[in-house]
Amino acid sequence: MPSDQTSEPKRVHRDDVRVVIVTGMSGAGRRTAAHALEDLGWYVVDNLPPVMLPSLHSLVRSKDMTRLATVLDVRSRTLFEELPGVFAELEAAGTTPEILFIEASDDVIVARQESSRRPHPLQGDGRLLDGVRRERELLATLRAAADLVIDTSRMNVHQLAARVSHAYGGDTSDRLRVTLMSFGFKNGLPVDADMVIDVRFLPNPHWVPELRPHTGLTRPVSEYVLRQPAAGPFLGQLETLLDTVAEGYLTEGKRFATIAIGCTGGKHRSTAMAEELGRRLRETGVPTKVMHRDVGKE
Known part of the structure; x- marks a missing residue:
């Protein structure tokens, strides 16, 4: 994650293991994105505690695997306290983690949550929209640091999977x-x-x-x-x-x-x-x- 300093070291991929953190708004399509990555051959772990990511990275590298993704569902502020240290540890190992942020507008997320008849994880005793706005505030730093943001407000699951496939499919060469x-x-x-x-x-x-x-x-x-x-x-x-x-x-x-x-x-x-x-x-x-x-x- 970016620091508060005015200058940052350039982000260069040196390790042969590519790490992607899939995060974003509840109801925006995180799971669909994760499934698309699995279909592309990525090793995907759902809701891994961030502090365990460096150990998993080492294990994946020892098994000669090259693509690791983890779905991060940020529901508490303690995760934000862990992430800078995790990113620093991975950087020291030669890997710059990438952030894929799945986005959607408030009205779309509310409609999706209502259709699924599930409460928002941060809703508490308030309205569903209150939970959406609280989550958006908590995720603001991750969204700002994201390497790729995909807005699914006007997408179906197949279109989202196609976007993920374009971004993360094929070889892992450094090509924009x-x-x-x-x-x-x-x-x-x-x-x-x-x-x-x-x-x-x-x-x-x-x-x-x-x-x-x-x-x-x-x-x-x-x-x-x-x-x-x-x-x-x-x-x-x-x-x-x-x-x-x-x-x-x-x-x-x-x-x-x-x-x-x-x-x-x-x-x-x-x-x-x-x-x-x-x-x-x-x-x-x-x-x-x-x-x-x-x-x-x-």
């Missing part, structure tokens, strides 16, 4: 994995984005009657957007930007980048630009997943 997410500003900013790109400077196909019913996933809309004089140079600059920050991200131990590309409604310009940028990145060997948050919500 990129998720491109198109969205509409009218529906709010994605809370899990590392960068937000605004493409509303491009002409809007919404005002072209024959294009209005279609999305940027169709050829006519895509061609209309991409042939705009500014589209090509803008995409080229985005590629350069990502190439510039990728090395720094990896040096700091950040293996993932979620780039949100937005237009007004998330239907035309953002989807076309996200698809084209994804194509370009994949051609250069960058593992890239493209998803469209708001398509179909017009």
Whole structure:
């Protein structure tokens, strides 16, 4: 976990064991993420006391295993007191733990908890929403330190599993994995984005009657957007930007980048630009997943 000091040592993975801590809001999908990691071949332990993590790490390394994940359900402040020491011990052993934080909005979590007819673990004698807000406060430090945040408010379990698979599947080489997410500003900013790109400077196909019913996933809309004089140079600059920050991200131990590309409604310009940028990145060997948050919500 980050310290309160103004400067921190750079986060470099030196050990051959990759450690991921899965945490986040109750009802957001921690268990689904853990199951997805298991399906990818990770050794997953649920609710392991943090103080036991260094010992488990040593055991896993002695067995020539390379991927370890533990689900952390933070229900008491004592866990926060243990974590800095645990992180320091793992760092000394040559491993920088990664944090996967599963997020969802308050209203979505309340709806999920109510549908499951289970009380929130921190609800006590208060309202369910009180428990959600208390947990969000307790987890604020972990969320701020997270290497990857996934907001499941608009996802089903299959979409969450696909995001986890993209981030943690395949080999363990140090290669930045990129998720491109198109969205509409009218529906709010994605809370899990590392960068937000605004493409509303491009002409809007919404005002072209024959294009209005279609999305940027169709050829006519895509061609209309991409042939705009500014589209090509803008995409080229985005590629350069990502190439510039990728090395720094990896040096700091950040293996993932979620780039949100937005237009007004998330239907035309953002989807076309996200698809084209994804194509370009994949051609250069960058593992890239493209998803469209708001398509179909017009």
